Amino acid sequence: xxxxxxxxxxxxxxxxxxxxxxxxxxxxxxxxxxxxxxxxxxxxxxxxxxxxxxxxxxxxxxxxxxxxxxxxxxxxxxxxxxxxxxxxxxxxxxxxxxxxxxxxxxxxxxxxxxxxxxxxxxxxxxxxxxxxxxxxxxxxxxxxxxxxxxxxxxxxxxxxxxxxxxxxxxxxxxxxxxxxxxxxxxxxxxxxxxxxxxxxxxxxxxxxxxxxxxxxxxxxxxxxxxxxxxxxxxxxxxxxxxxxxxxxxxxxxxxxxxxxxxxxxxxxxxxxxxxxxxxxxxxxxxxxxxxxxxxxxxxxxxxxxxxxxxxxxxxxxxxxxxxxxxxxxxxxxxxxxxxxxxxxxxxxxxxxxxxxxxxxxxxxxxxxxxxxxxxxxxxxxxxxxxxxxxxxxxxxxxxxxxxxxxxxxx
Numbered sequence: 001x002x003x004x005x006x007x008x009x010x011x012x013x014x015x016x017x018x019x020x021x022x023x024x025x026x027x028x029x030x031x032x033x034x035x036x037x038x039x040x041x042x043x044x045x046x047x048x049x050x051x052x053x054x055x056x057x058x059x060x061x062x063x064x065x066x067x068x069x070x071x072x073x074x075x076x077x078x079x080x081x082x083x084x085x086x087x088x089x090x091x092x093x094x095x096x097x098x099x100x101x102x103x104x105x106x107x108x109x110x111x112x113x114x115x116x117x118x119x120x121x122x123x124x125x126x127x128x129x130x131x132x133x134x135x136x137x138x139x140x141x142x143x144x145x146x147x148x149x150x151x152x153x154x155x156x157x158x159x160x161x162x163x164x165x166x167x168x169x170x171x172x173x174x175x176x177x178x179x180x181x182x183x184x185x186x187x188x189x190x191x192x193x194x195x196x197x198x199x200x201x202x203x204x205x206x207x208x209x210x211x212x213x214x215x216x217x218x219x220x221x222x223x224x225x226x227x228x229x230x231x232x233x234x235x236x237x238x239x240x241x242x243x244x245x246x247x248x249x250x251x252x253x254x255x256x257x258x259x260x261x262x263x264x265x266x267x268x269x270x271x272x273x274x275x276x277x278x279x280x281x282x283x284x285x286x287x288x289x290x291x292x293x294x295x296x297x298x299x300x301x302x303x304x305x306x307x308x309x310x311x312x313x314x315x316x317x318x319x320x321x322x323x324x325x326x327x328x329x330x331x332x333x334x335x336x337x338x339x340x341x342x343x344x345x346x347x348x349x350x351x352x353x354x355x356x357x358x359x360x361x362x363x364x365x366x367x368x369x370x371x372x373x374x375x376x377x378x379x380x381x382x383x384x385x386x387x388x389x390x391x392x393x394x395x396x397x398x399x400x401x402x403x404x405x406x407x408x409x410x
Contacts, residue, residue, distance in 0.1 A: 003036070003039045004040060004060070004080060004082070004089060004091070005089065006036050006039070006040075007036055007037070007039075007040045007042070007082065008082050008087065008089055010030065010033040010036050011025070011062070011082070011084045012084055012085075012087050013029070014027045014029055014030065014084075016028055016029050016050070018049055018050075019052075022063075022064060022068045022071070022072070023054065023055045023056045023068075023072065024052070024053065024054055024055060025051075025053040025055065025064075026047070026049050026050055026051070026052050026053075027050045027051055028049070028050035028051070029050070030044075030050060030051035030053075031046075031050060031051055034051070037051070037053075040060075041059050042058060043057055043058060056072075059079070060079050060080040060081065060082065061073060061076075061079050061080070061081040061082065062081075062082045062084065063081070063082070063083050064083075064084050064085055065083060065084070065085040065086060066083055066085075066086055066088075066100065066149055066152070067149060069081065069083055069104070070104075070147045070149065070152070071147075075108035075111075075112075077092060077105060077108065077109070078092060079092070080092055081101065081104075086100075088100065088101070090104075090105070099152075099153065099154070099155055100153055102158065102159055103152040103153075103154075103156060103158055104152060106158035106159055106161075106162050107152075107158070107200065109158075109162050110158060110161070110162050110165065110200065110203075111144070111196070113162065113165060113166060113169065114130075117175060119132070119169075119175060119178065119179055120142070121133040127143075127145075128143060128144055128145035128193070129141050129142060129143040129144065129145070129192060129193070130142045130143075130144070130196070132179060132182070132183060134176075134179055134180050134183055135176075136180050137180055137183040137184065137187075140183045140186070141192050141195075142182075142186065142192070142195040142196050142199060143191075143192040143193030143194065143195055143196060144195075144196035144197075145193040146191070146193040146194050146197070147197060148194070148197050151197050151200070151201065156200060156201065156203070157204070158200065158203075161203050161204065161207065164207065165207070168207075171214075173217060174210065174214050177210045177213045177214050177217070178206065178207075178210045181206045181209050181210050181213075182199060182206055185198075185199075185202045185205065185206055186198055186199060186202070240304050277362075277366065279358075279362055280359050280362050280363070283355050283358055283359055283362075284355075284359070287351055287352075290351055291348065291351070294344050294347065294348060297344065298341065298344060301337055301341065304337070305334070305337050308333055
């Protein structure tokens with residue numbers, strides 16, 4: 001082990017590597033370290049450019065960095081591994097392994113286990129992808145060509161997961177549940193070649209769901225009966241929503257009649273103030289009643305939604321089935337609730353707009369009629385004053401003549 005650490009140390013200190021290959025080292029500084037190379041049985045050549053080492057033919061894996069390790073490591077678990085740039089060492093007999101190496105090693109161990117237990121129907125070595133055939137999900141492809149360095153630098157408990165899977169994969173029924181859940185979890189991953197890495201990330205969730213479904217299976221749980229009950233429950237709530245929808249549509253159908261009455265009243269009494277005031281009161285009352293009816297309907301729909309959510313959660317808890325399994329049924333009901341709420345919002349907006357238009361038009365007519373009445377009163381008052389002035393002028397004129405006549409000498 002000390003020899004390996006000495007080897008890693010001298011390789012890590014190289015600063016004159018003239019090779020252009022990921023699997024080759026050419027360095028003059030290694031000339032003085034041939035004893036360390038020999039002690040570790042490193043195969044090399046002495047050239048004019050220095051010590052030439054072909055990393056691909058050594059008795060242990062030597063990589064320049066982590067990326068090269070992911071690219072070229074073939075999964076031979078009996079060999080030790082050195083990563084020069086990151087100064088990392090994997091000794092196959094050492095239990096205290098760096099998290100990067102633990103993920104790397106158990107990546108291959110889990111992959112080998114899944115192949116041996118026939119989780120995959122076919123392994124396409126040329127395209128580097130697995131083919132899964134499921135009675136429930138059909139054909140599905142999982143690529144393992146591309147690897148993500150970030151995955152290997154984080155803990156995923158692959159060691160514990162491998163041990164658990166090794167113990168559970170003795171049962172073909174469990175493997176069947178596991179296979180279906182793998183497909184279900186990965187089917188939204190568009191990049192096929194990243195699916196195996198994603199599979200390792202999701203293993204804990206896949207195992208948890210597979211365990212639950214397998215336990216239900218052992219207790220003679222019928223998924224067909226379960227989904228039948230779910231459909232019945234769903235249809236019951238959809239029926240309630242349809243009833244509310246029918247009531248709402250009857251209001252929508254009455255809307256043209258309502259606006260027709262508004263138009264008739266507004267234009268019929270456009271020259272009369274008191275009937276116009278009565279029309280405004282009618283419009284406000286009718287609109288308020290419509291809003292109250294819609295508010296009651298919305299409360300009913302919200303109650304149906306809350307009850308539906310509670311019932312489905314209860315079903316999930318009692319059956320042990322994840323709520324995600326019920327997602328499609330839930331979404332069908334939620335979409336109908338969303339649609340009817342959207343229609344109610346549009347209905348309210350239309351009622352508000354048209355009601356305001358008719359009310360403002362009526363107020364405008366009242367203001368116009370009131371102005372005309374005031375103007376008529378002012379004209380009448382002005383004419384009355386003129387008549388009085390003419391009468392007074394005649395009276396004063398006549399009085400002046402009379403006075404003149406009286407004062408004239410006889």
